[in-house]
Amino acid sequence: MPQAERRERIFDGAVQESKPENEKMKFAVKAWSKSGRARVGLLQLSSSFAQGGPPAKEIEIETPALLLTTRKGLPAFISPDHLSSLPSPDSRLLQFSPMHFMEGPNSNTISTIGGVHQLLGLPDYGFIALPRDSILSLPECSSSNKHGASFETPCGRFLVKPLEYMKMISSMKPDLWVSLADEVHASVTVKRNKASVDRTIRWLDDCISLKSTDGALFGSIVGGSSIEERQHCAQEVAKRNVSGFYLGGFGLGDNVDERSKLLHAVTDLLPKEKPRQVCGLGLPEEVLQGVAAGIDLFDSMYIYHLTLGGFALIFPLDGKCKQVWDSQQIAMGSDGTKINLKATIYRKDTSRIVDGCICYTCQNHTKAYINHLLNVHEMLAQILLEIHNTHHYLCFFRVIREAIREGRFAELRHTFIENRRDYLLAASLGSRVL
Amino acid sequence: MMALRFEVLGRFNRARAARLTLPHFTSETPLFMPVGTQGTIKGLTTKQLEEIGCQIILGNTYHLALRPTSELIDELGGLHKFMNWPRALLTDSGGFQMVSLLHLADITEEGVTFQSPVDGKPMLLTPEESIQIQNRIGADIIMALDDVVKTTITGPRIEEAMHRTLRWIDRCIAAHKRPREQNLFGIVQGGLDPVLRDLCVQGLVERNLPGYAIGGLAGGEDKDSFWRVVAQCTASLPETKPRYVMGVGYPLDIVVCSALGADMYDCVYPTRTARFGTALVPGGVLRLKHQSMSADTRPIDSTCECMVCKKYTRAYLHCLVTKDAMGSQLLSYHNLYYMMQLSRNLHSSIIQGTFPEFVCNFLRNMFPKGDVPEWVCNAMEVAGVDISSCCHNT
Ligand SMILES: [Zn+2]
Ligand SMILES: [Zn+2]
Numbered sequence: 001m002p003q004a005e006r007r008e009r010i011f012d013g014a015v016q017e018s019k020p021e022n023e024k025m026k027f028a029v030k031a032w033s034k035s036g037r038a039r040v041g042l043l044q045l046s047s048s049f050a051q052g053g054p055p056a057k058e059i060e061i062e063t064p065a066l067l068l069t070t071r072k073g074l075p076a077f078i079s080p081d082h083l084s085s086l087p088s089p090d091s092r093l094l095q096f097s098p099m100h101f102m103e104g105p106n107s108n109t110i111s112t113i114g115g116v117h118q119l120l121g122l123p124d125y126g127f128i129a130l131p132r133d134s135i136l137s138l139p140e141c142s143s144s145n146k147h148g149a150s151f152e153t154p155c156g157r158f159l160v161k162p163l164e165y166m167k168m169i170s171s172m173k174p175d176l177w178v179s180l181a182d183e184v185h186a187s188v189t190v191k192r193n194k195a196s197v198d199r200t201i202r203w204l205d206d207c208i209s210l211k212s213t214d215g216a217l218f219g220s221i222v223g224g225s226s227i228e229e230r231q232h233c234a235q236e237v238a239k240r241n242v243s244g245f246y247l248g249g250f251g252l253g254d255n256v257d258e259r260s261k262l263l264h265a266v267t268d269l270l271p272k273e274k275p276r277q278v279c280g281l282g283l284p285e286e287v288l289q290g291v292a293a294g295i296d297l298f299d300s301m302y303i304y305h306l307t308l309g310g311f312a313l314i315f316p317l318d319g320k321c322k323q324v325w326d327s328q329q330i331a332m333g334s335d336g337t338k339i340n341l342k343a344t345i346y347r348k349d350t351s352r353i354v355d356g357c358i359c360y361t362c363q364n365h366t367k368a369y370i371n372h373l374l375n376v377h378e379m380l381a382q383i384l385l386e387i388h389n390t391h392h393y394l395c396f397f398r399v400i401r402e403a404i405r406e407g408r409f410a411e412l413r414h415t416f417i418e419n420r421r422d423y424l425l426a427a428s429l430g431s432r433v434l
Numbered sequence: 435m436m437a438l439r440f441e442v443l444g445r446f447n448r449a450r451a452a453r454l455t456l457p458h459f460t461s462e463t464p465l466f467m468p469v470g471t472q473g474t475i476k477g478l479t480t481k482q483l484e485e486i487g488c489q490i491i492l493g494n495t496y497h498l499a500l501r502p503t504s505e506l507i508d509e510l511g512g513l514h515k516f517m518n519w520p521r522a523l524l525t526d527s528g529g530f531q532m533v534s535l536l537h538l539a540d541i542t543e544e545g546v547t548f549q550s551p552v553d554g555k556p557m558l559l560t561p562e563e564s565i566q567i568q569n570r571i572g573a574d575i576i577m578a579l580d581d582v583v584k585t586t587i588t589g590p591r592i593e594e595a596m597h598r599t600l601r602w603i604d605r606c607i608a609a610h611k612r613p614r615e616q617n618l619f620g621i622v623q624g625g626l627d628p629v630l631r632d633l634c635v636q637g638l639v640e641r642n643l644p645g646y647a648i649g650g651l652a653g654g655e656d657k658d659s660f661w662r663v664v665a666q667c668t669a670s671l672p673e674t675k676p677r678y679v680m681g682v683g684y685p686l687d688i689v690v691c692s693a694l695g696a697d698m699y700d701c702v703y704p705t706r707t708a709r710f711g712t713a714l715v716p717g718g719v720l721r722l723k724h725q726s727m728s729a730d731t732r733p734i735d736s737t738c739e740c741m742v743c744k745k746y747t748r749a750y751l752h753c754l755v756t757k758d759a760m761g762s763q764l765l766s767y768h769n770l771y772y773m774m775q776l777s778r779n780l781h782s783s784i785i786q787g788t789f790p791e792f793v794c795n796f797l798r799n800m801f802p803k804g805d806v807p808e809w810v811c812n813a814m815e816v817a818g819v820d821i822s823s824c825c826h827n828t
Binding site: 076077079080101103105106113119120121348350360364372373376378383384 | 482502767
């Protein structure tokens with residue numbers, strides 16, 4: 001953007017007026033699954049308010065949706081030009097943690113630049129600020145205290161108080177933001193867990209009284225593995241003036257088998273017309289579990305970890321999840337949902353990761369080439385894998401939405417999990433035969 | 435036999451702007467060629483390389499022969515197809531990489547002997563083998579195996595290397611199996627000795643090769659020796675063939691060499707320096723790691739049209755560089771864009787007859803106080819480019 005124009009926008013941004021909470025973001029449930037919890041919703045953001053500039057087009061995203069997890073606002077390896085080639089509008093929600101910017105740029109500089117949309121050169125994207133993520137900003141509950149929450153980041157451990165957090169939020173101007181929470185590990189004592197609920201509610205009140213931003217607020221709900229604490233927290237948060245909810249404390253040592261119970265206990269108490277976000281549920285099974293409990297927004301740290309490990313997602317996206325069992329793939333330790341492109345069998349494999357996939361990677365490159373890039377530790381391997389995996393996972397969410405709309409969600413979830421179980425069984429039998 | 439067409443479209447004294455038609459792409463010179471050592475330019479997709487305007491990219495034979503091996507590349511249809519690069523490619527002979535990367539490399543009449551980095555066994559790269567490997571990789575331009583000697587070395591070794599390079603060129607020509615699809619360039623050696631350089635040029639020109647490279651430079655010699663070798667070689671190489679100065683990549687060196695009549699350049703500098711957080715700008719370099727960048731809300735270069743300069747501030751790049759993969763991706767993108775824009779500007783200013791103005795403008799940006807190095811002034815005098823308006827040291 002030319003300098004003059006950029007400056008003008010910043011100026012406009014300074015005189016923006018505060019909008020009432022219900023106009024910052026719109027959300028409507030469009031369809032329910034038979035079980036009554038999983039739902040398809042429509043999330044609408046008007047991207048213009050964050051910069052205050054001329055009315056930009058609205059971002060309309062159907063939920064359940066994947067928020068792209070970022071490092072400092074951009075996906076780890078996908079540059080903005082390739083970002084725009086991902087399915088749209090599905091890929092237009094980016095999640096970041098204000099803690100990513102602890103080492104800079106500082107709040108004043110980000111404010112001068114005009115907030116995260118300008119900082120990242122993505123005015124047409126929706127940005128969601130969340131204190132924690134599962135990559136660069138991990139809650140460090142043993143160091144959190146009554147004054148603030150502690151986070152472990154690549155540039156050290158930080159204790160963040162509500163006032164500092166709100167200063168960051170108001171300079172960054174995200175479309176949505178999550179209140180500061182005291183997220184604790186599942187193993188903490190009953191007393192510590194109770195304290196985390198009290199703090200999280202108090203910090204929500206602090207955030208509400210300190211806020212000076214137009215972004216829509218999602219109230220944090222914690223409570224660890226205690227149903228009572230979670231329900232208490234959910235009821236308190238639901239009383240506040242919030243646009244949506246964030247369910248914290250998952251993916252922090254919690255038991256996957258008990259998770260559905262906890263999720264249901266919370267979502268059943270929340271008003272149906274407001275969106276719910278979660279962090280830490282990454283695997284396809286976990287996403288399906290979350291969707292079944294009525295969660296609308298998920299993060300994509302799973303993609304990041306797959307990509308770093310050299311994995312590519314391959315599970316079918318026809319909604320039936322029928323697998324073709326390939327004995328070679330089984331031998332390479334594939335679980336039927338993903339393959340490891342570092343494996344020697346791909347050395348001469350000139351096929352695409354997924355036949356018929358329209359992502360940039362599959363349209364342009366072979367498994368053999370990515371295998372070579374991984375072997376020689378070239379960054380292009382991660383770029384290509386993150387593009388494909390993100391594309392594939394966004395399509396998975398599309399399949400989930402279709403299934404809910406067509407009343408097949410429970411069936412989809414069941415088939416997916418059964419197939420994976422069968423595949424792993426076949427793999428174990430196969431290895432025994434070999 | 436040659437698989438290229440070289441048409442000079444415009445000249446300014448010794449400088450020329452040409453159209454170089456290669457089997458996979460028609461490129462325009464003067465031209466910077468980015469180095470993609472292992473079948474990729476670090477951190478950039480081929481789509482981005484096309485957007486940036488890259489026309490020819492380099493692959494390193496030594497690295498590709500190790501992994502994924504030239505046999506595999508051949509089996510999968512050549513390097514163009516393997517990396518999905520539709521435009522032109524150039525591979526080096528592999529000899530230089532061996533001598534510079536391996537401690538135990540030794541050059542004999544037969545070839546370059548070295549210890550295999552895989553199993554430690556003694557190996558030999560002959561001129562025949564280098565060409566065979568490059569034939570398998572399938573680049574538009576392949577380079578003869580030469581006897582590389584550091585320019586800082588003096589004495590009989592330089593003479594030996596020059597004569598050996600000439601003996602080896604015949605073995606390379608004889609071994610070249612795909613002259614209709616690949617162009618074999620000979621490399622002028624001879625250190626800093628004008629007599630040896632002259633003998634080597636004459637010897638190579640007699641072989642009537644599709645193009646010629648000036649080798650053995652950019653190895654720590656002083657700048658005055660450097661430009662004089664380039665000037666001498668370009669003066670005696672044929673007008674109708676492309677001239678490639680190997681390993682040269684600083685913007686200033688490219689401008690000087692182009693003024694002296696060179697056409698092609700390659701260097702890892704723009705992408706390597708990007709990974710260390712340095713951006714190329716008209717004023718020289720911008721170190722984005724520097725603390726002063728942390729609150730700087732300007733783009734890297736307000737005159738640059740690249741994606742990175744249109745979208746990002748120095749402050750944001752400051753927090754990415756040397757820490758996040760995205761930092762080196764974005765800086766490499768800008769730096770290569772800068773080099774390709776420099777190439778385009780050289781080409782168009784020569785064609786439009788505004789080459790001296792372009793050079794003066796370039797020097798004024800880089801040396802705003804007028805302290806243009808003396809070697810540049812000397813080279814420009816020989817090139818017949820008047821830079822007195824931007825040159826205040828007498
Ligand atoms: Zn794909
Ligand atoms: Zn730029």
